[in-house]
Amino acid sequence: MDFSSFVTSVGTSFLIFVVLVLLYVWLSKKPGNAVVYYPNRILKGLDPNEKGSKSWIQEALSSTEQDVISMSGVDTAVYFVFLSTVLGILVISGLVLLPALLPIAATDHELRNVVLSGEAKNKTFTDLDKLSMANIQAYKHVSALRANALISPELKPEQYAILVRDIPPVPEGQTRKEQVDTYFKTIYPDTFYRSMLVTDNKEVNKIYKELDGYKKKLARAEAIYAKSKATGKPEGTRPTHKTGCLGLAGKSVDSIEFYNDKINELTPKLEAEQKSTLREKQLAAALVFFTTRVAAASAAQSLHAQMVDHWTVIDAPEPRQIIWSNLKIKFFERQGRQYVVYIVVALTILFFMIPIGIISAFTTLKNLRKLLPFLKVILDEKAVRTVLEAYLPQLALIIFLALLPKFLLFLSKTEGIPSESHAVRAASGKYFYFSVLNVFIGVTVGGTLFSSFKAIQKDPGSLVRILGNSIPENATFFLTFVALKFFVGYGLELSRLVPLIIFHIKRKYLCKTEDEVKAAWTPGDLGYGTRVPGDMLIITIVLCYSVIAPLIIPFGVAYFGLGWLVLRNQALKVYVPAYESNGRLWPHINVRIIAALILYQVTVLGYLGVKKFVYAPFLIPLPILSLIFAFICNKKFYRAFHDTALEVAARESKETPSMEQVFRSFIPQSLNYEKNDDDQFEDALSQVSRTGSIV
């Protein structure tokens, strides 16, 4: 790729970005779009334009971490710590490396003559020390954020509960409920509150969903009927629909009557199913509630049974993020599933290597012309050529990577992980390995191998030499890849063009009731599962290529700077977190930042080694130092992210919590439909003095 096509690519990207930002400024001011651009504020009951006079950039820059936490939770705040840490790393790297490395990269083979480089080495050294220290500071900060969130007097039901799995078979003459209660009452005579058995809710969920669907349809039919009264004849037109396949075939019926019949038919069925679920479909898992946070935090960390695969406990996830269907999976089945999933992921990574390698090899123009000579006429057209050269490979890559996250999340859930946030972290880890291995190594090595295949066939020993020499050729690929991602990606993110269009279409043609309209604009969450590994890929690429193409550093800075700005805006105004893990994703991020740093340091070593730079051996301690830093971080901080420290849990809120409210918040919606005084709950309730307020 020559310089002109590179400039074209970056220029076009920038132009698209400017257009999208202008679109955002214009569109976000229209009141009708407020629900698309300020849903988080609206859902929290705030005025969308509360800081009306400031521009969105000013707003984002002036917002504090506390603002982010109150609007979007600790996880989002931790994500910004990540963005700013990486930004800091790149800015420092840029300040130190650019003046030193640009001349080296420019003169290249006269490397040994560059007097500057000894100095550069020393600078890099202190620089890298700073980076590691910054990492420890960031870790400390996030740890404090987490502690504060856990200390907060706000009632978090999950802080009073533990999740118990692998309960052994019920002994003769006892019910499951008695078994669990006896076991925990013996161990915790003073702090045990009550237990909630996990049930197999598949059937009841199905009926609940069906019933809920009919209720929504009924509301919709009634809205249509009411509207027809207002607009047309005063007696209105009763809506009808066909009962056959997709509402296109079969007998035509009066919708309101039909749905009412269905609801009347399903309601008793649901109640019967709820009863039988609570009584007969109890699984070998339970939630156990304690009267104090310390008791729950301590119980979650303690071994309960002499056989480690019985009565296993972990801290309870938030009610909203429990993956109920995974709770019944047994200890060794979970282990087994985990390894099977690892193998599947490994195979996926290897299997995708092939298409990505082919794509990257095909999508350099020279290769295209070499392999498909009949395209020569089109490819020699200057305009076509520039655009193709600029976008083809990057686009293929981006689309390709977008297909994967759902599959990886599915795999992670298959492992038997009991909480949504944990599954997302697991998927994110897999996605990171996938993207780094495939995109970074696959494109670099694959592209190189393809073009040099014949040379290698003649002399296999030349492989190392070819790799060492030809990696720089791919640098511009990644430069444009990064530019495309941040300009177009963040432009689309900020302008929310796609959600805006979908919302307006839905509102105009599909939505009949208020609930439907709300469902049409309700935003998702920030989506760490794909966002974090995406960012990690960028930081890895930027760091590794910074040695051979230092120009990539400003692009990296722009990516994380723009990202911080745009996402700050989105976090404050748009996205609503689906769960809160109190920063548990940080150790995951931190270890990968350090991994990227080590990969970077090894690349520097290798590159300087290839270039026969005499001071290269002095850099060998760097990766070792980074490893020690990673080790210290892990030892000093990690466990506080896995377990709740008792000193944190011990700062009880002054008020006695409503234990009943805690308990009820864990009852699945489908079991808590209209009556919630069924046996299991009623039995337990009657044993407890009702001290708290009942909601």
Next chain:
Amino acid sequence: MDFSSFVTSVGTSFLIFVVLVLLYVWLSKKPGNAVVYYPNRILKGLDPNEKGSKSWIQEALSSTEQDVISMSGVDTAVYFVFLSTVLGILVISGLVLLPALLPIAATDHELRNVVLSGEAKNKTFTDLDKLSMANIQAYKHVSALRANALISPELKPEQYAILVRDIPPVPEGQTRKEQVDTYFKTIYPDTFYRSMLVTDNKEVNKIYKELDGYKKKLARAEAIYAKSKATGKPEGTRPTHKTGCLGLAGKSVDSIEFYNDKINELTPKLEAEQKSTLREKQLAAALVFFTTRVAAASAAQSLHAQMVDHWTVIDAPEPRQIIWSNLKIKFFERQGRQYVVYIVVALTILFFMIPIGIISAFTTLKNLRKLLPFLKVILDEKAVRTVLEAYLPQLALIIFLALLPKFLLFLSKTEGIPSESHAVRAASGKYFYFSVLNVFIGVTVGGTLFSSFKAIQKDPGSLVRILGNSIPENATFFLTFVALKFFVGYGLELSRLVPLIIFHIKRKYLCKTEDEVKAAWTPGDLGYGTRVPGDMLIITIVLCYSVIAPLIIPFGVAYFGLGWLVLRNQALKVYVPAYESNGRLWPHINVRIIAALILYQVTVLGYLGVKKFVYAPFLIPLPILSLIFAFICNKKFYRAFHDTALEVAARESKETPSMEQVFRSFIPQSLNYEKNDDDQFEDALSQVSRTGSIV
């Protein structure tokens, strides 16, 4: 080594063994020797000859596991589980492998023609499965032993305490004691009993030891004086001694007066030092006591501080096995020390490779004659030659290995491990690596390399071939090594000749008081630190060589069979355990048994591969299966050995324990001299209602 020298060696060993056993039977019946042969019974207040009519073999065979536990504790019982498991493995291996492998080993190169071998493979397969299953059974059994020991209503003070280290600096305006008490009272308002700060006892220990020494000397002088009254003149001779170097020079003084003066001088000094130690020499560590076992067990497993390197807790070791001087070492210093020790151990292993290699190379007669031709005349003497061939190499090896354990124990304590039993386990692990690497690999490879050095110099590629072919030559070396170890080693063990001689000399010439006599016969413990790795080395050698020299299996069976018998006798009658870790050494043993099995399976594979045995690939799943078994064992059982399961701790004894007795049992002797109502203790005592009985 030819067959005759092999027979000579084994025969001589057996003869020595028979003589030693006969000596034992004769000597142990003399009443004057009872304290040497039955010290454990005597110390427990039992009649040494309670089962007088039975022979020692009958007694050992008829003893139950419960007998072993009541006489020598759970650790010893676990050691016997280890011996019998290994014995079982070898008996099964012998039954299956001997009929199949003996003909193979005999016919060797016609291996492919042996029809039996397919069958042998299948047998080995099911056999190995059984071995792994036996391992799981053994693990389950030991786990139950541990649980029973922990459930027992007998008061174990360490079950009510945790050890807290890395206490942060004392906040302004608080004492260390207040800091600790406040911290734990906040977290455990109901179950916290009191705390005991760890102090720097170096000075007070020194004075205490000096004072104690003078007291013993005074008692001795008084005994001499009393005796002189009885035998000589009625007024007696007052003993005197010189105060100078070694009691040989200087002024002659009246011993009784002199020691009384010293004691009167030191007693107030000790009291003053005790006071100042308790007040001023407090360290950043403490023992914290709880009123229930569950609270202590749960606290020991929970994270207390948000910064993982502050307020670190572990379960308290038994009072008698706390290594007090290690308690002050800080979190990251412990980590650092650990890695430094690992490096030192690795260097030791590598460094010792050289002398052992040289010894083993020199000590084959052929080599001696080759290298030291002037010895030819002596070496060609038939008698000299046979004896030398039989014993030289093995003796060098055994003496060599005996030097090491103390050094490794010292290194393990340097790591900062807080309990004696843990340090012994750590040392035992190091000793295992050392002995397997050095003895097994060093002697095998070293001996082989030395004799083939010239061949390799000419053609380095021949190394693999030489190794594959020449390992069998070393088999007889190990055969005699094993025979020597069990016949002579267990003979000496049973007959206790060395302790017997030392005891009689001491009693006759040195001991004057009853205490001194008792000190002369008080036995040590079984010494797992060196015994376990020694046994592990034997099982590794026997398993690995069983393929190429199946005759080694009966030797292995004899080693573990005789070992079981002799040590059962010793455990019931002689040794007194120095501490009780409730079987915590088992996981350590189990993982090494499986490691030996895997090494064995890989050896089989390699050997059959070298011999081009067509069915060899079918054996590849074996090591993988073993790994899975190891994984399952570890997952299912290990944590119950590291932590105390709460269901076990929850079975409280009916009686309320005397919490004061629990507390007092942790006070170091040197601080608890005559007055024990000093400030620290008194302060704490006054806060507690004295519910329990005071001892």
